[in-house]
Amino acid sequence: MKYEKIFLSITFLLTYFISIILLPKGFIGALTIIMVIPAFAAIISILMESRSLKVLLNPFTYKITLKGLIFAIAFPLIVIFLCGSSAYLTKQGVLSENISYIFLDSIKITLISLTLFIAGLFEEYGWRGYLLPRLLKRYSIKRTNFIMGIIWSLYYVPAFFILNMHFGLPKAVTYVVLQCAAIFALNYCFTYLYTMSPNVILPSIMHILWNNINIATLGYSYNNVSYGFIIGNVKIINGEGLLGLIFLSIFAIYAHRKFSNHPSLNI
Structure with missing residues (x-):
């Protein structure tokens, strides 16, 4: 666990430092910097351990299955659709007057996201490319998933807290707990x-x-600005809000049961 601890130390120290120093000043670009940190920490840890550049490519060498590709694209779209439709049906939100424009914009964002997935790669290289497979060598998939969920949630805590502070301390704490719970459930996916x-x-x-479709269709949860398909309280209708937590938790229960078919997974 030596190098995994190095990875986590670099990730959390840099993430918390940047969050505390830059986010209170309104430097939203700090969120992009934070996303890069896990990849940076993973590369440092890998090179310290193996001293081989070739090893850095290992997370890209596995076969991309059609089933996996479909799930990667469909899952976020389905969950966000369920959040939006549920918000509308329960009168937690109303349809935007600019729905045709937003629909076209969402399609454009989806296509751009698929093309420029490199932005997600910065963070995922560290979490699912480096840490997850190493934990799976030591623990069962259920335990590994639980550990990953805790780590991934804690990684976001300072950013969530600072960006929600303008709502006041009590609400900020509530929103941080809500968003971290959603992240924990999302980790199962x-x-x-x-x-x-x-x-x-x-x-x-x-x-x-x-990240992109959730914000584009259901609003920006950090400042509670609703400008997507459904207009409403973003803390309720967003994929990382209350409705998102509900649907993600349902899938998390399903995934947890499916993990029983893979008590150990060392790929």
Whole structure:
């Protein structure tokens, strides 16, 4: 675990430092920098361990299965659709007046995301390309998934907290807990995808699709600005809000049961 600890130390120290220093000043670009840190930490850890550049390509060498590719693209779209439709049906949100424009914009964002998945790769190279397979060598898939969920949630805590502070401390704490719970549940989906194919390109696609389509269609959860298909309280309707947590948790339960078919997974 020596090099995994180095990876986590670099990731958390840099992430927390950048979050605390830059985000309070309104430097939103810090979020992009934070996404790069896991890949940077993974590369450093790999080179310290193996001193071989070739090893850096290992997460890309696995076969990309059609089933995995379909899941990576369809899953975020389905969950976000369920959040939006549920918000509308339960009157937690209303249809935007600019729905035709937003629809075309969402298609454009989807296509761009599929092409420029490199943005998701920066973060996923560290989590699913480096840490996940190493934990799977030591623990069962259920335990590994739980550990990954805790780590991934804690990774976002300072950013979530600082960006939500303008709502006031009590609401900020509530929103951080809500978003971290959603991230923990979302982690099940990424681990489930890994069982289909461990190629890091797939979670990179799913990650960037989730980020971009979620914001474009259901609003920006950090400042509670709703400008997508459905207009409403973003903390409720967003994929990382209450409705998102519900649907992600349902899938997490399903995935947890499926993991029983893979008590150990060392690819």
